[in-house]
Amino acid sequence: MFLSNLLRRVQLPKLSIQISMWKTFYIKPNEIGILYYRSDFKKILQPGTYTYLGRHWQVKTYDLNQPEVKIENLELLLRTHEAELQEHLLIIRTAFNQAALVRCGQTWISVMPNQLRAFWRGFIEVESHIFNLEESLELPAEFVQQLRGLAINGLKKFQISEYEIGLLYVQNNFIRPLEQGEYAFWTVNRDVALRTLSRIVPNPDFPLEDVMIEQHPEFVSAYCEVVQLQDRQVAIVRYLGKVIAILPPTSRKLFWRGVELEMIDISSNAKLSPNLVAELLAGSKEVLLLSHNSLHVREVPAQHVGLLYVNQEFQALLEPGIHAWWLYGRSFQTEVIDMRLQNIEVSGQDILSKDKVPLRLNLTAGFRIQDPLRAKNGLSDISSFLYKELQFALRAAVGEQTLDALLENKGAIDRSVAEYIRSKTADYGIEVDSVGVKDIILPGEIKTILSKVVEAEKAAQANVVRRREETAATRSMLNTAKVMEDNPVALRLKELEVLERIAEKIDRIQVNGSLDSILTELIQINRQ
Known part of the structure; x- marks a missing residue:
C-alpha cells in the first residue's frame, strides 16, 4: 500500500505535464479559423471544437460577417497551399492594367490594379468581376445600375439628362x-x-x-453644323426662325444640328436689305447687341436726306428710312440733313446807328437747304456760318442809317440783310426764304425822350380834334334854329320830341289849354 501510494505520488507530476501539452480551440458558428504550428500554415478550420497536443499550435479566427480577410503572407501561402485556400477563399489578383469589383452580399468593394485581395466563401455570397482598363475605362451598364446610389472607391459616376450631351475627357483629351x-x-x-x-x-x-473640328470630325459630323467663312462673307444663324448669331468674316463656329445658315457676300455691296434690317433691329436684346457690334445703322427721318461716306469718300444720298451696312473691312459715316424750312435767331445785337445812338436788335431768318451735298462739302457748320453772316449784314445795315430813318422804315433793314445773306449762301446750295427784324430796343433815356415827343404830338392832335368837334356841334345847332324859324311844323315836331322825352320819366302829364301854348304856359306835372 505504501509503495502504491508512493508510485502515485511519483507519477502525478508526469500526468499533469501530459495534460498541459494539449490545446483546445473553439471556432464559433459565424467564424472560421486558420491553424498554425510554429507560424506554419496547417489547415483551415470550420466552426467547432479542436484539440491538439503541443503548445506551439495556434489558431487565428476571422468573423465571417466581414467577408474580406487580411491574411499575413498570403502571397507565400498561395504558392504552397493554393488548392486548399482556393477552396475556402475567393482570391482576387489584379494586374497593372486591371481593376475589379467584388460583391459581398449587398456590399460592393473595388480592387485597384496590382492588388491581391481575399474573401471568404460560403457564409456570405461573394462574386467578383475583373475589368481590363486598357480596353475601356467605362463600367458596363448592368453594373452601373447595380451601383446606383453607392460611392465606390476608384469609380466616378455621371448622369446625363435628356436635354444634355456630355463630353468625356480623359487626361484632358476628348x-x-x-x-x-x-x-x-x-x-x-x-x-x-x-x-x-x-x-x-x-x-x-x-x-x-x-481642336474639336480638326481632331474629332466624327463627332462634328454626327452632332454639329460647322460654319466656315471666307474673307468677304458674313453669316446669319437662325434657330426656330430667330436670329441667334451673326458671324464676321474668316470665323469658324460650331452649332448643334438644326440651325439655319444664311451666307452673305459683302465684297461688292455691304448694304442690308430692308427686310433683313427690320428683322435684326426688331429682335431681342441679344440680337440688338450682335447688330450693334456688326452693323452701322442710320435712320433718316421724313423731310430729311442722308449723306453716306465710305472710307471717307462720299457714296450716295439716303432717302428717308432705316439703312444699315456691314462694318467689316470698311468705315462708315452718315450725316442727316434737314430739308425743311428752318429758322435761325440772331438775338441781342448791340449796334450804333449812323447818328451814334446805341440800339439792341433781334433778327430772325428762315432758310432751306436745297443742295445738301454742296452745303456739307462747302461748310463745316451751316448754322454757325449763317449766324455770322447775318450778324455782319445786320451791323452793316444799321450802321448806315440814322435812328429816325430806322424807325420810319424798318423794312429797309430787312431788304438790305436779305440781299446780303442771299449773295453769300447761293454758292452753298442754301436758300434764304425770309429775313426780318423782330425788335429794335432803345436805351432808357432815348425811350423817355421819344415818349414825351409822342405824348406832345398826341395832345396836340387831341386839341385839334376837340376844337373841330365843338365847331361842328355849334354849326349844327345854328342850322337847326334856322330851320325851326322858317318852318313852324318842324318847331312843333321838336316840341313833341321834347314832350316824348319828358313822358318817359313821369307817370301823368296835365295840360291846361291847347297844345299851342305848350311852350309858353305853365305845365303842371302831378306825380302820384
Whole structure:
C-alpha cells in the first residue's frame, strides 16, 4: 500500500505535464479559423471544437460577417497551399492594367490594379468581376445600375439628362460624347472629367472648337453644323426662325444640328436689305447687341436726306428710312440733313446807328437747304456760318442809317440783310426764304425822350380834334334854329320830341289849354 501510494505520488507530476501539452480551440458558428504550428500554415478550420497536443499550435479566427480577410503572407501561402485556400477563399489578383469589383452580399468593394485581395466563401455570397482598363475605362451598364446610389472607391459616376450631351475627357483629351443615361468610369491613375452641354441652346460654348473640328470630325459630323467663312462673307444663324448669331468674316463656329445658315457676300455691296434690317433691329436684346457690334445703322427721318461716306469718300444720298451696312473691312459715316424750312435767331445785337445812338436788335431768318451735298462739302457748320453772316449784314445795315430813318422804315433793314445773306449762301446750295427784324430796343433815356415827343404830338392832335368837334356841334345847332324859324311844323315836331322825352320819366302829364301854348304856359306835372 505504501509503495502504491508512493508510485502515485511519483507519477502525478508526469500526468499533469501530459495534460498541459494539449490545446483546445473553439471556432464559433459565424467564424472560421486558420491553424498554425510554429507560424506554419496547417489547415483551415470550420466552426467547432479542436484539440491538439503541443503548445506551439495556434489558431487565428476571422468573423465571417466581414467577408474580406487580411491574411499575413498570403502571397507565400498561395504558392504552397493554393488548392486548399482556393477552396475556402475567393482570391482576387489584379494586374497593372486591371481593376475589379467584388460583391459581398449587398456590399460592393473595388480592387485597384496590382492588388491581391481575399474573401471568404460560403457564409456570405461573394462574386467578383475583373475589368481590363486598357480596353475601356467605362463600367458596363448592368453594373452601373447595380451601383446606383453607392460611392465606390476608384469609380466616378455621371448622369446625363435628356436635354444634355456630355463630353468625356480623359487626361484632358476628348474621348467621345455621352447621350442621355447613367455612366461610371474607372479613375485609377487617370483624370476623368465630363463637360455637359445643353441641347436646348443651339450655340453652346464648345471647348476648344478648332481642336474639336480638326481632331474629332466624327463627332462634328454626327452632332454639329460647322460654319466656315471666307474673307468677304458674313453669316446669319437662325434657330426656330430667330436670329441667334451673326458671324464676321474668316470665323469658324460650331452649332448643334438644326440651325439655319444664311451666307452673305459683302465684297461688292455691304448694304442690308430692308427686310433683313427690320428683322435684326426688331429682335431681342441679344440680337440688338450682335447688330450693334456688326452693323452701322442710320435712320433718316421724313423731310430729311442722308449723306453716306465710305472710307471717307462720299457714296450716295439716303432717302428717308432705316439703312444699315456691314462694318467689316470698311468705315462708315452718315450725316442727316434737314430739308425743311428752318429758322435761325440772331438775338441781342448791340449796334450804333449812323447818328451814334446805341440800339439792341433781334433778327430772325428762315432758310432751306436745297443742295445738301454742296452745303456739307462747302461748310463745316451751316448754322454757325449763317449766324455770322447775318450778324455782319445786320451791323452793316444799321450802321448806315440814322435812328429816325430806322424807325420810319424798318423794312429797309430787312431788304438790305436779305440781299446780303442771299449773295453769300447761293454758292452753298442754301436758300434764304425770309429775313426780318423782330425788335429794335432803345436805351432808357432815348425811350423817355421819344415818349414825351409822342405824348406832345398826341395832345396836340387831341386839341385839334376837340376844337373841330365843338365847331361842328355849334354849326349844327345854328342850322337847326334856322330851320325851326322858317318852318313852324318842324318847331312843333321838336316840341313833341321834347314832350316824348319828358313822358318817359313821369307817370301823368296835365295840360291846361291847347297844345299851342305848350311852350309858353305853365305845365303842371302831378306825380302820384
